[in-house]
Amino acid sequence: QVQLVESGGGLVQAGASLRLTCAASGRGFSNYAMGWFRQAPGKEREFVATISASGLTESFARSVQGRFAISRDNAKNTVYLQMSNLRPEDTAIYYCAAATVRDAVVEDADYGTWGQGTQVTVSS
Numbered sequence: 001q002v003q004l005v006e007s008g009g010g011l012v013q014a015g016a017s018l019r020l021t022c023a024a025s026g027r028g029f030s031n032y033a034m035g036w037f038r039q040a041p042g043k044e045r046e047f048v049a050t051i052s053a054s055g056l057t058e059s060f061a062r063s064v065q066g067r068f069a070i071s072r073d074n075a076k077n078t079v080y081l082q083m084s085n086l087r088p089e090d091t092a093i094y095y096c097a098a099a100t101v102r103d104a105v106v107e108d109a110d111y112g113t114w115g116q117g118t119q120v121t122v123s124s
Contacts, residue, residue: 022096
């Protein structure tokens with residue numbers, strides 16, 4: 001069973017960058033795809049990015065394509081979300097999640113373990 005803890009959120013101005021980190025403890029991190037999701041106030045949780053267990057396959061939501069990057073270090077049991085050119089509409093709580101499969105997946109139903117979230121606020 002993997003436990004996840006996110007960090008790196010904060011308050012930034014539009015156009016700035018942030019890197020979120022998700023540290024996993026427990027066994028099996030390298031066996032699962034990892035994903036990032038976000039939930040803005042009054043909105044449903046939405047997919048942001050995913051990376052396969054091997055790190056070779058990635059997928060992004062259209063709204064962040066070209067601005068966000070996802071990576072993982074299986075030796076450190078860590079996954080990252082590098083966010084650039086942030087916009088006010090990126091404001092949300094960002095959640096890290098571990099999938100139940102190895103392939104990069106975009107549906108939250110394919111994720112079995114979630115972190116507690118980290119707040120990202122982008123001011124205009």
